[in-house]
Amino acid sequence: MLLLAWLFGIIVAIVLIAIVVVFLNRFYRKSSRDVAIIRTGFGGQRTLISGGTLALPFLHKIDEVSLRTIRVDVRRAAEKSLITEDRMRVDAELEFYVRVNPTVDGVAHAAQSFGPKSFTPEGMRNLLEGRFIDAIQAAAASRTMDTLHEKRADFVRDVSALLSVNLAGNGILLDSVSLTRMDQTAFSSLDEQNAFNAVGMRRLAEII
Numbered sequence: 001m002l003l004l005a006w007l008f009g010i011i012v013a014i015v016l017i018a019i020v021v022v023f024l025n026r027f028y029r030k031s032s033r034d035v036a037i038i039r040t041g042f043g044g045q046r047t048l049i050s051g052g053t054l055a056l057p058f059l060h061k062i063d064e065v066s067l068r069t070i071r072v073d074v075r076r077a078a079e080k081s082l083i084t085e086d087r088m089r090v091d092a093e094l095e096f097y098v099r100v101n102p103t104v105d106g107v108a109h110a111a112q113s114f115g116p117k118s119f120t121p122e123g124m125r126n127l128l129e130g131r132f133i134d135a136i137q138a139a140a141a142s143r144t145m146d147t148l149h150e151k152r153a154d155f156v157r158d159v160s161a162l163l164s165v166n167l168a169g170n171g172i173l174l175d176s177v178s179l180t181r182m183d184q185t186a187f188s189s190l191d192e193q194n195a196f197n198a199v200g201m202r203r204l205a206e207i208i
Contacts, residue, residue, distance in 0.1 A: 029055050029062050036100070036107045038063045038116065047104045047111075063116035065107050069099040069175055072125045074132045081185040082137055088145040089185035094159070096132055097175040098124060098167065109171030128167070135162040145184065152179055 030052035031037045039046045041060040055062045077091040100110045139158040160177045
């Protein structure tokens with residue numbers, strides 16, 4: 001009898017352990033170095049950079065926020081090219097490397113501002129392209145075309161400075177900015193009826 005009771009106890013313990021393992025495997029969600037998780041629902045919002053939490057059906061909702069660096073390409077050319085201080089048109093291509101600030105507040109702000117499913121290259125481009133263009137154009141408008149070419153590093157630094165503070169409020173870090181291409185915009189793509197273009201084209205014609 002004692003042996004049977006002992007065997008029965010072992011079987012019950014094994015079954016309970018198996019149930020606990022299956023339960024945790026199904027409903028316990030863990031963050032990782034590349035992904036933070038936000039649990040909402042019963043018990044309020046909880047943001048996890050490391051560790052894990054239980055997420056029960058109908059009671060909780062789990063959103064994942066990528067912490068990886070994302071490259072966003074911005075190209076300004078032809079009629080969308082940059083306008084410099086001397087009213088010249090410049091084609092430019094830049095690469096922006098951004099990521100979510102890996103802190104509890106940073107993840108929460110980023111998810112609230114953009115939505116946790118937006119952290120893809122295409123999603124970030126759609127959400128942030130307007131800010132990138134505004135910073136690029138602002139930095140270009142304070143320089144002549146020659147200065148823009150000769151002091152490319154200063155131009156990139158100014159773009160980065162304009163964006164860093166702007167993005168920080170939404171939990172986004174700007175890791176770096178790279179100017180990969182810059183050239184004078186072709187005459188053939190410019191509208192001569194545009195006042196900016198008319199001034200720039202006349203000046204360029206005089207130089208040529």
